[in-house]
Amino acid sequence: MTDSSDYVVVGAGLAGAATAWQLAARGHQVTILERNVPASHDASSHGSARIFRYAYADHFYTHAVAESKSLWDGLAEIAGTPLITPSGAVDFGTERHPHMLASVLADEGIEHELLDAAAARDRWPGLAFDTEVLWHPGAGVIDAETAVNAMVEQAVKHGARLLTGWPLRSLDKTAAGYRLTSTMGETFDAGHVVISAGGWLPELLGKLALPAGFLAGLPQITVRQEQAFHFRYRDPDSAANWPTFINKREDIQVYGLPGGRDAGFAGQKVAEYNGGKLIPSAAEQTGEVDPANRSRVVDYVRRLLPGLDPEPYAETTCLFTNTPTEDFIIDRVDGLTILSPCSGHGAKFAPLIGQWAA
Secondary structure (H helix, E strand, C coil): CCEEEEEEEECCCHHHHHHHHHHHHCCCCEEEECCCCCCCCCCCCCCCCEEECCCCCCHHHHHHHHHHHHHHHHHHHHHCCCCEEECCEEEECCCCCHHHHHHHHHHCCCCCEEECHHHHHHHCCCCCCCCCEEEECCCEEECHHHHHHHHHHHHHHCCCEEECCCCEEEEEECCCCEEEEECCCCEEEEEEEEECCHHHHHHHHCCCCCCHHHHHHCCCCEEEEEEEEEEEECCHHHHHHCCEEEEECCCCEEEEEECHHHHCCCEEEEEECCCCEEECCHHHCCCCCCHHHHHHHHHHHHHHCCCECCCCCEEEEEEEEECCCCCCEEEEECCEEEEECCCCCCHHHHHHHHHHHC
16 A cells, blocks of 8 residues: 655655755645664764854855754754754864955854964964964854754654655656655655655665756765764863864865764864765765774874874764765755755754755
């Protein structure tokens, strides 16, 4: 027997959960089909530590962060739990252009401060600065898993259904909309479908009933198996003073943030941006950390993060789904929406992306 729904959202990560919530809140009949469970550990929205920041070179994104923040605050209020922990953020490095980022924040009315390297070292002695530094105190750390569960809960409260353990195999056009088929042979009919499959999207695109011209017009989508490492604070009492950071140098781009619940609140989560290997899709991930990547990050910590013990006490892999420009994909044809907040920076926009997609 084939079940049905007016709207089906495939994938219960941050973007899919937000879209289902927004659609259900508008009164639509919604079903979420999730291959595993919401915020699954082998997908892109697991864990408790994602950067929330305003610093972008593009006014569009900085403005969108400000829009998104009010939605985050509203979700936290109705969910009854904090979703963003304040920490502030610093941006520095020869390729990060702090002064240019500051001009965008000024245009958008975002509180910020520019410091020279010496003043920044005095304020944050655990980090070694060698360029001008941008500080904006409104940044923080998103608890991604809690956020996903909060949005799914709100979707269900508005009448949505959640079906877990439902991996999509194919999607075919029907007279009334679409028929989705799982890898186990189950079928589900929908008038409208949103595909928010993260790192599984490249594998799925050829199995969806997409017009050839539409498919050809999508940007190239690549998937990386990234690595993140947790380093202990040398002075545990300094933990509350550690900001999130992005340091973009000629030789490496590194980001870091307080590691949160993922690693016992004991240290900073540090990773090389796009430092992982390319894989065909999320289905090909191994969960194995690349020793060369570990070596590069450890060397960076040893040289430039003197406030951290340079021996990682925990490590993990994660997925980055990328487009060449790092812009998002939100596109629709014949009642089918492709949704991919790509390139490792989409988490902070999740509730707003749900509004856009809905």
